[in-house]
Amino acid sequence: MMRLGEIAAMRATVDEAWRSEIADRVGGRWALDPGSLRWWRSSASHVFVLPDGVDERGVLYVRFAPASDPAGARLAQGAALQERLRERSAAVAGPVVSRAGRVVERVPTAAGEMVAAAVLRVEGEEYDVDDLDEARAFAWGTALAGFHRAAGPAGAAGAAQSPRHDADLEALGADPDPRVAAAARTVRTASRALATGPTVVGHGDFELDNLRWRSERVVCFDLDESGPMPAVADVAAATRDVFDDWASNPGAPGLLRSFLSGYEDASGVAVDHRALIVHRAAVAAGSAAAVARAVGEPGPPPEDLAELADRLREHEARERQVLVTAAALLG
Template sequence: MMKLSTMYDFLESESPIVLDVLQKWGFDDGSVGLVRASSNFIFIFKKDGTEYILRLTPHGDLPKIKNELNFLLYLRKNNVHVNYPIISREGNTIEIVPSALGTFYAVVFNFVEGKQYELEELSDEQLYKWGKALGNLHHNSKQYNSYNNDKKIYTLQDLLPSVEESIPSQDVSSQQEFKEIKSWIENLNVTCQNYGRIHFDFELDNLIWDENNIKMIDFESSIDGWYAADIAFALRDVFAQEVDFTNPIFLQFLNGYKSKTNITDDEVENISMFLRLYNLLTYTKLLDSLDLESNTKYPEWVVGLINKLQSKIEDYQGSFRK
């Protein structure tokens, strides 16, 4: 998630940055609307009656965005159903946009039509296909490892120093949790079969269903890491209360996954630790984003978001103490 100060400054600003950016692709008047603001700003718009998605990333990492788009183009070339970047009028997939609020990196994607589901709405067949879709993604990632010249530039291990730096020195329980996870990761085996480019957020919010066919979106977090971590992050809501590998939801998902690629029993066992890593990563992201204090200076939506994030931070701190 981006810093709250950045979100506030952008959303409360009267700057026409969005319309200026969209001039680089073209758009229909009156068609632009905000979808969400989280780690970036997402807008929907139309050009010649066709819908598209604009993603504006504040203070982004240009090489990382390029890696993301290269991976998407590779997947599309190999018939994986993903969203893909649209070339601007100047022939670019990424437009760099300086502004009074800082530098933004703009990418336009095709709009993916279909339906989204909540976990409790999924049938057994859909759970199987969810797992199968991730298995197919990892199957293609294993081929991408040998094809891609940029592999292992952005890795899961590279996130650890910033996580350590973000944990307050007085937060003893979180510091201890970090030490245990870091030690465990440093001793994990890395092979071409268990490690490669992962989505890193393959939850249901990032899947669009066209009947029972799954289309994948939102690869902004994609990184090189263990495939079991991708499974753990995808199923974090399934395991929110406890990690139970006999859970019928998990078993259906895993059967679908195994229909497209292999995973060992040892890798499955690692899911528990990757879930702990997910909690720690999310905790430190929340800490980094919360750079505003709740007071009457801000509008109600900002105060409400501050309180919500503070509550989540306290929940994570409590879980680490347990």
Template sequence: MMKLSSMLKVVETIDDEWRSSLAEQILERWEYDKKSLYYFRSSANFIFVFKKDGEWHFLRFIEKQERNIEALKDEIDILFYLSRHSIRVAEPVQSKNKRYIEEIETELGFFYAVVFKGLDGKQYEVEELREEQFLLWGRTLGKLHRTLKNMPKNLYLNRSTWKDHLNFVRRILPESEWAAYKELEEISTWANNLSITSDNFGIVHYDFELDNLCINKDEVGIIDFDDCANYWYAADIAFALRDIFHEKVDINHPSYQVFLQGYTIETSIDEHILKDLPLFMRMHQLIMFTKILRTVDIPELEEYPEWLQNLRKNLVNYIQKTRTEFKKLHS
């Protein structure tokens, strides 16, 4: 998630009709239907929706210092590889300059921007899913992993690894977060002793939750490969099912069992490492905790707009709740 200070300066360019002069300036590098561009959301990136020849597309951009250009290039290569191998993904669109990634200078600084085609289908909440959709969800992840296992390694050399993520935690955590540091040491020791083979480890989506899936009957489209990284495939299962495992990992949960059944239709899973789902969940929580600590980079002030005050409050509540959980683990 980006820093709140970054979010504020861009969202302030959005008017009452959800239009942004900044986003329009950035999108000028691509062909699009005029007056069709609207703000969608901000999280790790700024996302705007627009139409080109009447079809929905997405503009995604972020401040230059927040992204590695080589990692972005790898993401584009991965998407085209998956598309060629019958994985339904949001495909990148070339700019007028015949580039998939544009670096654009604006009054607010430099940004990297990319455009993707929209995907048909509905984005579900976990409570809405029927058993057959849990099966489809798992099967889609299994098919994705099976395809990624055969992908040439040169296509993802610049993507982050679990070690990079834990090094980020070590670099960002303040010394005062003693319980989080103890969690970091425990998770690091565990992860460093996990086996790594070509069958249990490779590039994963990292955020295969429902808000990144477009489900259309018996077909699933996948969006947002921005966080894809080198991990154990079991970690991708754990991260995908966070809404089911938000309290604790229950391997007897019927939805998990159906999801795993679908997954194993398409590819195998290391049963030994699968037993470590709770630890993968703890790893993800630690990384997310640190990211949000970094995100909350502005003080509590009444002069900020209400949406920002509310967002900051929610993030601070998450930090406090997670900090308490770490203390319970390591008191």
């Protein structure tokens, strides 16, 4: 997630009609008229939407982030993978090429150079956890396996697999909260003993809010967190919400087990539960660290972002608790 200061600076350029001169500058690379884009949200990137009926290409989402911020590099990496996957007819949102024929543009603006990409709106149903049954959870797991298959191999795994957020776990090992510090150390120790598993080109955030459903076909978008990773790490990132329900009753069947069954059925890979717990804890550590970086600037957050800062801090507290719970499950 970008820092609140960056989000506040962008918000300051947005007028009462949700237009921004920065977005206009970026949109020009896609031949969009000034004033046609409307601010949608800012989090991992700034997102502006081209409403229905404005352009013959349909509803477009233009996403951009500062080239000087890691968010810009992640956006470019995800857009490049998205283009490759579309060329393979994978179930991902359609990237829109710029006037210059590029999927990713670097655009100088009054707010600095931006890395930008555009995608078509994905039609379909949006589900949350309350909308799932075991059949849909199975299809969700099958869809992630399909993504891994389409993305292709990422190389052989080593004898052990450290979580993607190992550095965040290491930092939390010195946290002022002794429960969090002890949990982080427990998880890092457990990660060193994990059995070898396959490495994939993962989505990194195959959660329900990044998916649209067309009957049983699942189409994904927002590939900013994509890249080589253990398959179990991608499963852990995707299922974080249903994992949290399962963690309170690990012996129960239900959505997580159905997801894992769907993934195994389609990929041939059985996800080890202990490895899943380790990687879910790593996701929690990464989420908590990302929030701390986003809201950790000196002084209070900008007044119009105080509510967002509060919600993020609540999320950070929940993820820190997930880390503690996961450590307890690891024994």
